[in-house]
Amino acid sequence: MVAFTPNRAYPYATPTDPADVPAALQALAEAIDDDVCALQNGLVGRPVARFRGTGPFASASPTHPFNSPPTPYADRIPFNVVDFNTANVTMFPTDVGQRLIFPEDPGFYFALATVLVPPLTVAGATVVNLGLQIRRGDATNPTSLVTAPRLAGINNPANVSFDDRNMRLMSLGTGAFMNGTTDAFSVEWRADTTPDVSEYVISDRTITILKMTTS
Amino acid sequence: MPAVTPRGYRYPLYTDPADFPTQSQNFATDVDTDVQALVNTANSALAAPSARVSASANQNIPANTLTFVTFAVEEYDNAAMGNLGVNNDRLTFTSTGIYLVEAQVNFAPNGNATVNGRSGEFVQNLSAFTARHSEPGIQTFATEWALSSLIKVSSVGDFVRVRVLQNSGAALNIDARSLSATKVSN
Numbered sequence: 001m002v003a004f005t006p007n008r009a010y011p012y013a014t015p016t017d018p019a020d021v022p023a024a025l026q027a028l029a030e031a032i033d034d035d036v037c038a039l040q041n042g043l044v045g046r047p048v049a050r051f052r053g054t055g056p057f058a059s060a061s062p063t064h065p066f067n068s069p070p071t072p073y074a075d076r077i078p079f080n081v082v083d084f085n086t087a088n089v090t091m092f093p094t095d096v097g098q099r100l101i102f103p104e105d106p107g108f109y110f111a112l113a114t115v116l117v118p119p120l121t122v123a124g125a126t127v128v129n130l131g132l133q134i135r136r137g138d139a140t141n142p143t144s145l146v147t148a149p150r151l152a153g154i155n156n157p158a159n160v161s162f163d164d165r166n167m168r169l170m171s172l173g174t175g176a177f178m179n180g181t182t183d184a185f186s187v188e189w190r191a192d193t194t195p196d197v198s199e200y201v202i203s204d205r206t207i208t209i210l211k212m213t214t215s
Numbered sequence: 216m217p218a219v220t221p222r223g224y225r226y227p228l229y230t231d232p233a234d235f236p237t238q239s240q241n242f243a244t245d246v247d248t249d250v251q252a253l254v255n256t257a258n259s260a261l262a263a264p265s266a267r268v269s270a271s272a273n274q275n276i277p278a279n280t281l282t283f284v285t286f287a288v289e290e291y292d293n294a295a296m297g298n299l300g301v302n303n304d305r306l307t308f309t310s311t312g313i314y315l316v317e318a319q320v321n322f323a324p325n326g327n328a329t330v331n332g333r334s335g336e337f338v339q340n341l342s343a344f345t346a347r348h349s350e351p352g353i354q355t356f357a358t359e360w361a362l363s364s365l366i367k368v369s370s371v372g373d374f375v376r377v378r379v380l381q382n383s384g385a386a387l388n389i390d391a392r393s394l395s396a397t398k399v400s401n
Contacts, residue, residue, distance in 0.1 A: 175395030
């Protein structure tokens with residue numbers, strides 16, 4: 001009776017088998033062949049995805065507070081372009097109350113968000129703060145009024161000026177476990193000025209997601 | 216006596232006694248061991264050692280004093296890098312390699328007469344810092360910064376911490392904060 005190896009279950013002949021060297025070798029060779037082919041097919045690059053938002057997006061005015069906004073989903077930045085996606089990540093629609101980036105496979109992810117921020121050009125107005133946050137939203141309840149946990153953020157009063165050559169790239173990275181069922185990334189942008197201006201508009205923005213673990 | 220291929224697969228020579236069952240078992244077992252090792256290596260490469268620790272309760276940061284940030288929750292840890300019961304201010308690496316580390320710290324709004332700056336840095340092991348960030352504070356809003364860097368871990372047991380400094384003239388709290396690390400290369 002044929003026996004099998006412990007890990008990969010390759011068949012090999014035993015002393016009680018009928019002597020049939022060609023058949024035994026063929027069975028062993030084909031089993032190894034199938035296994036190595038499957039292994040080769042499974043060797044893929046690290047899953048990665050990048051989504052881009054184009055067109056203007058304006059911060060609410062006056063800005064919403066970070067930790068207790070009236071509608072937590074209103075400050076999410078919309079993304080509308082898939083640059084690449086090998087990580088089984090779903091980009092939600094751009095409607096207010098959606099705008100989530102949902103990794104459908106569980107694992108530890110590194111996420112990098114960027115936003116292009118122009119200077120404030122309203123005469124007499126000054127920046128009080130510019131804020132960019134990555135949060136862990138709920139893909140099954142995107143319009144939840146419970147403030148989503150903050151994964152990382154930047155918030156400071158540094159005005160965009162000539163020192164930035166009139167355009168600042170704010171970038172923000174974080175590592176976090178996402179469960180593949182409810183956890184979704186959201187990127188939020190806020191600006192506050194004195195006096196309040198009608199809106200502070202940003203242009204291109206991205207979020208890049210790198211899957212670091214298999215579960 | 217059987218010969219062995221460069222990957223360690225045994226095969227009989229003409230001078231060996233004919234014993235097909237034993238010889239086929241040896242060959243099958245050698246390939247089995249080798250392929251399983253490759254599978255394990257591939258799986259390990261896609262399951263990088265990663266961890267994230269965080270905290271949200273206030274931590275008091277005295278003015279003009281370099282202070283290590285402390286953490287209370289191990290959100291994720293697949294490589295036993297966090298041991299907050301022993302050291303609540305660090306991730307300790309359990310394998311060597313290149314790691315992408317990230318931290319964020321949120322300073323409470325400044326009620327002090329002086330605003331000034333908020334800075335932070337990664338401190339690897341006991342001294343040298345690998346990345347630093349500094350920015351102005353705010354009187355009425357929280358001040359938050361995030362820091363990312365690649366660091367080389369040469370020895371198992373190396374660790375990384377986050378150290379902050381604020382010079383508002385009086386003590387200031389930090390609340391939401393996190394530190395994560397994930398291996399990106401051997």
